[in-house]
Amino acid sequence: MLYRAQAPKLLRMFVRRADRDDAHDLVHDSFVQWARLPEEERAKIVNPEAYLNAVSQNVLRSRARAAYHRSIMVQDEDAGDRASVDITAALEARDMLKRLDAAMVKLDPKTREIFMALRLDGATYAEVAKRTGLTVKGVEWHMGKALATLRRAAGHR
């Protein structure tokens, strides 16, 4: 099977993406936090603008930390996360995976193998370097190249 598009994890990424991809959502998130405060709490806020700024910095910091943790995961299947899945997200996920798959075929075979070892086998740069005889910098270069190709193939979203 070419892909496992039904994998709930994959679908969840898109659901998650859908409500945070846009920079404007930051403002939205902050506003929602403010709006959810009980009325008497809201009344206590003398300077709503400063409050919203503080909240939106906080939201951005939270996102940065979440992005960090997602970035360093060895295998990123947070099994059991029960976010609901909608059909649009499912189709989008499958679509992107198809495009990535097509892009992989066009990659230089060496870059492809290195990326696959890093991505699918969870190998470290040092391990791949040792295996291929490249330097760690060289492995990083291949990784960057594969990422750039995939990113372009993934489309504007």
Add this chain to the structure above:
Amino acid sequence: MSGPDDAVARLEAEAQQWLVRLRGDGASNRAAFEDWYCASPDHAAAYDRVLLTWEVSAHLTRADRNGSARPKWPSWRPVAAAVAAAMLLMVGIGVATLAGVGRGPANAFSLVTKVGEIRSDRLPDGTRVTLDTDSRVDAVFTASRRQLRLVRGRARIAAASDARRPMELDAASVTVGDGEVVDLMRSSGLTTITMLDGAGSVHVGQQSVRLSAGQMLAVADTGPVAAPSALRDGDTRWPSGMLSFADAALAVVVAEANRYSQTRIALDGDDVARLRFTGTFRGGDAAGLAHMLAKGFHLRLSRGPDGSFILSAPPGK
């Protein structure tokens, strides 16, 4: 007009470089990365796009390219890498024997997290264990059985199915017989079992309770077993590290946040403790939370001798 597109492409190139760096050495690049990410919502958006691509690429397979879906490298390698990266504490065995779990003789090992840490590991049988802050799970795998015992804290266990070796989950006096995705939590004499997927039976002494997906059960170390109750919205989100509250007393919010941080937040006075908080934040950032609460509720923020943050009502109130 290519101006805006160029800017986007440049940011995405930067974002890719950050991901490459973080994959190589996350810890020493973390602070600089988070500053870059927060410097502008455009940085954040560019990085999120790159990260999404990276995450989706995990679902690519090799099947159509070299005729085999099997990884070329041993399948335990991701676990070994995780062990090295996260300095997983192994009791009694080395990494090499962990690789043998599932085939060889009895294996015992422990998974441990520090305060503030949330980590997810895949065991060689395919079972995924996610540990919450300050938690510990002891595992015993033999040819005929798999046992995971929660010693403290909270764990989410997504058990790989293995008809010959049923998974047994234990915490204090409780044993969960089956079930696919289960949260187990130990907290001050109480064991909480949350069934996220599948169904399972929970055994406490002679009693047995059937738990279906979406239900949770609390079992006191002393006393009777309550009836299962339905999950609430925020009950299952802890692996994300985000703490969500809806109209919760500040005392509750702070107690939960303190579980994730060495630096504690203290509330001075009942009036402060009774304030109601609604919102979401990431656990582990006591300073950020203390400042946000001080600002949002107009409280006075001071530091205790041990470095803790103290929130009190402003003077004249």
